[in-house]
Amino acid sequence: MATSRYNNRETIRNRSERYFYSPIFRNRGLKTPVQFTVANLKHITVDQAMDLQIETKLWSVGEKYFNLANEFYGDPEYWWVIAWYNRRPLESDFRPGDVVEIPTPIELVFEYLDIF
Secondary structure: OOOOOOOOOOEEEOOOHHHHOOHHHHHOOOOOOEEEOOOOOOOOOHHHHHHOEEEEEEOOOOOOHHHHHHHHHOOHHHHHHHHHHHOOOOHHHOOOOOEEEEEEOHHHHHHHHOOO
8 A cells, every 4th residue: 555644744854953963864964854743643433433343452472563564454554553543652552461453444544534
């Protein structure tokens, strides 16, 4: 899929002195790094949630969002959908044995998010 959470996102130039003198940026010929603005992701409505199929999996030691996204969506870059849907932005927010909900189909999730 060509869908990215960065589509249609505004970019800004970070003019902080801290970044200006960074050797990494200087070596790349960048004076100011370009960054994406923060996305305002809304949560879906109850009616929308009823249209989705929710796959469940028990969180285990060493589990990673990107592995789940690859398994259920065929693309590890959609890891953030699982984090967003479960309202747990970090993998460390889960404990072994917690139930992870994976919303499918991904195309319908994207339609309801309306950020692309």
